[in-house]
Amino acid sequence: MDKPWSGVSVKKIVPAGGASPRGHYSPAVHAGDFVYVSGQGPIDPVTDKLAEGDVEFQTRLTLSNIERILHAAGVAVHDVVKCSVFLRDIADFPKMNRVYAEFFGEHKPARTTVEAKFHQAEMLVEIDCVAYKPHHEPSFSGVLD
Numbered sequence: 242m243d244k245p246w247s248g249v250s251v252k253k254i255v256p257a258g259g260a261s262p263r264g265h266y267s268p269a270v271h272a273g274d275f276v277y278v279s280g281q282g283p284i285d286p287v288t289d290k291l292a293e294g295d296v297e298f299q300t301r302l303t304l305s306n307i308e309r310i311l312h313a314a315g316v317a318v319h320d321v322v323k324c325s326v327f328l329r330d331i332a333d334f335p336k337m338n339r340v341y342a343e344f345f346g347e348h349k350p351a352r353t354t355v356e357a358k359f360h361q362a363e364m365l366v367e368i369d370c371v372a373y374k375p376h377h378e379p380s381f382s383g384v385l386d
Contacts, residue, residue: 251270251271251272252270252271252272253267253269253270254267254268254269254270254271254276254310254313254314255267255268255313256268256309256310256312256313257313258286258309266279267279268281268310269310269311269313269314271314271315274373274374274375275371275372275373276311276314276316276320276371276372276373276374277369277371278307278310278311278314278369278370278371278372279369280325280327280367280368280369281303281306281307281310281367281368281369282299282303282306282359282364282366282367283298283299283300283302283303283306283364283365283366284302284306285302286306286309291361291363291364293363295336295365296328296330296333296336296337296365296366297336297337297339297340299364299365299366300336300337300340300341300366300368301340301344303366303367303368304340304341304344304368307368307370311370311372314372315374316372316374317372318344318345318348319348320372320373320374321345321348321350321370321371321372322350322351322371322372322373323350323351323352323370323371324341324350324351324352324353324368324369324370324371325352325353325354325355325368325369325370326341326352326353326354326355326366326367326368327354327355327356327357327359327366327367327368328354328355328356328357328365328366329356329357329358329359329362329364329365329366330356330365331354331355331356333365333366334354337354337366350370
């Protein structure tokens, strides 16, 4: 349902066949030209339970969950402009980063990565992101780097 907020239409995004939220939040919201995806973890969309595995497995599943949400919002991976990655153990950064790089390819959104403590000890990674897709592509004059 769209709700007016400072002149911007805000729509809750709930993908079909996705994991159900673990708290009082939306998996994503579409606000104007932006899609804000809440922190996603390695939740198996079939069982709706945390899938245990190493950080590479959990990162792949987490990014797959994000891709499903982005698709439901009408945007794609190449529309992502910012990610935040939370790791239980920062020593897992190189393994997470390999999977992350495979997922995004040449598209390299801005990113923050920090070590975090999770409610479930088996959870090794959580990722949120922001995607941008303007309704009308802006025209620029000048040079963009």
